Amino acid sequence: xxxxxxxxxxxxxxxxxxxxxxxxxxxxxxxxxxxxxxxxxxxxxxxxxxxxxxxxxxxxxxxxxxxxxxxxxxxxxxxxxxxxxxxxxxxxxxxxxxxxxxxxxxxxxxxxxxxxxxxxxxxxxxxxxxxxxxxxxxxxxxxxxxxxxxxxxxxxxxxxxxxxxxxxxxxxxxxxxxxxxxx
Numbered sequence: 001x002x003x004x005x006x007x008x009x010x011x012x013x014x015x016x017x018x019x020x021x022x023x024x025x026x027x028x029x030x031x032x033x034x035x036x037x038x039x040x041x042x043x044x045x046x047x048x049x050x051x052x053x054x055x056x057x058x059x060x061x062x063x064x065x066x067x068x069x070x071x072x073x074x075x076x077x078x079x080x081x082x083x084x085x086x087x088x089x090x091x092x093x094x095x096x097x098x099x100x101x102x103x104x105x106x107x108x109x110x111x112x113x114x115x116x117x118x119x120x121x122x123x124x125x126x127x128x129x130x131x132x133x134x135x136x137x138x139x140x141x142x143x144x145x146x147x148x149x150x151x152x153x154x155x156x157x158x159x160x161x162x163x164x165x166x167x168x169x170x171x172x173x174x175x176x177x178x179x180x181x182x183x
Contacts, residue, residue, distance in 0.1 A: 038072035038085060048072055051085055051097050055131050056177070059124035060109050064089035096178075108166075108178030118174040122167065125177040129156075129165050134179070136165045156181075 038048040048070060051057055061067075067087040075082050080101035087095040092112045099105045107128070115121040129136050134156045142153045148171045156163040161181055168176035 038070040041074075044072040044074060044083070044085075047083065048085055051087075051095075054097075054107065055128040056107055056109050056124055057087070057095050059121070059128075060087070060089060060093060060095045063111075064091060064093050067095070104180070104182040106178060106180035108176055110168075110176040110178075112175065114170075114173030114175050115177075121174055121177050125165055125167070125179065129163075129179055134158075134161060134163050134165075134181070136163070136179075138165075 038045060067089050069088045071084075071086045071088075073084040082101070083099045085095075085097045089095070094110045095108070096110070097105070097107045109121075109124075111121075126136070126138070135158060136154050136156050138154050140154065142155070144151045144153070150169045152167045152169075153164045154166075163179065163181035165179045166177070167174060168178075
């Protein structure tokens, strides 16, 4: 059982901080072909194609059409490879997929003005989590608030997954859905 005061809440912040530091320190390949093309090397291009199959990505395409740009990044920091894909859509929406060693990954869909249909956005996140084999316990939210920003996390009870889904509200509007997992 997790309590809001446990250290585990802060671990995803450290993972993301490490990921961003790694990306800033040693970029090995950056992409940027035509609209929605990620560029980079063949491995990054293949990873981008697999990302396009995710339920959350397909939901973004349903809402905003095909992406207007994509950036694929690979970096090596202290011998460990990190990857990031960012698809940008009309209106500033972003679908982001990132990995960091040893086995950490996260995906998010952020919409600056907020989702018009919050229930559909949550349903897309739930479908994405289920499709990749997670069994998120949606009945036990863990809420973190900072100013106008409220992050609500829901955990997969399988301890080996260390997975959480997240809904982020700003000023009362759902602006981001996503999940992260560290095996």
